[in-house]
């Protein structure tokens with residue numbers, strides 16, 4: 521397993537975690553989702569990402585069931601407060617409700633899910649710091665924050681460090697490479713890239729992974745094949761070439777989990793990286 525440091529803490533987290541968007545939406549899938557999470561954990565994918573907004577808390581409930589009888593220190597739980605709940609009282613109430621759904625004593629990393637137009641960063645971060653002081657949460661982060669918002673969040677957390685910004689990062693969305701990633705590196709903030717295969721419809725219009733038969737897919741297929749890997753594994757390996765970066769694919773099957781594990785432990789040649797660079801250029805979202 522490849523590990524990455526969480527901010528400037530002495531905590532290491534797996535470079536690949538388990539996303540859980542859509543988990544808990546359909547009761548008939550719950551058993552499979554729990555099984556997939558447990559399978560991933562057994563294979564070292566102990567970082568689990570959820571949010572109060574995923575399936576209206578259903579995802580957190582599924583995660584809670586999956587980890588119920590495990591040693592709590594064997595998993596690293598990330599969950600998020602929705603932007604609409606980012607008042608001081610709202611943050612405390614949301615964290616308490618998440619703890620209940622997750623059936624756990626503490627959240628390892630608590631993120632503000634999106635910037636809020638209703639609540640000041642100062643108010644939200646004061647509440648986030650309070651959660652750490654109460655022992656409900658170990659570490660604080662944000663998600664979908666710009667450089668200036670990260671700076672503001674840091675300023676208002678007092679002595680509590682801002683350890684993470686969770687942001688979209690995949691071949692068709694490299695916008696963080698311009699400012700967010702360099703700033704985060706300089707400040708010791710871990711970038712947790714979401715949607716490594718480009719799904720998340722609310723952000724990307726549901727474009728998803730390059731389809732078979734497209735030029736983009738041909739490139740990924742042929743590069744992957746050189747290493748005995750799939751196009752998806754090549755895409756994940758490419759994401760992980762960024763030093764210090766963590767990624768959280770959602771995989772609801774054991775097969776996909778194994779594939780994702782095998783996206784680690786090998787490196788593409790400079791020529792292959794260059795070909796990817798030409799096919800998926802840097803810059804604005806595609």
Ligand SMILES: NC(=O)c1ccc[n+]([C@@H]2O[C@H](COP(=O)([O-])OP(=O)(O)OC[C@H]3O[C@@H](n4cnc5c(N)ncnc54)[C@H](OP(=O)(O)O)[C@@H]3O)[C@@H](O)[C@H]2O)c1
Pocket residue numbers: 538539540541542569570633663664686687713714715716717718719720721752753768769770771772773775776777779780
């Ligand atoms: N902070 C935010 O605002 C935010 C926004 C979006 C997402 N997220 C987090 O990031 C996680 C991942 O993003 P995402 O769910 O949008 O999409 P994603 O991880 O880019 O893609 C998920 C899709 O890829 C498939 N897949 C997974 N591994 C595969 C493999 N090895 N080969 C082929 N297909 C594979 C999955 O299928 P199966 O499910 O059938 O295995 C699923 O359909 C979310 O679950 C969530 O935890 C955060």
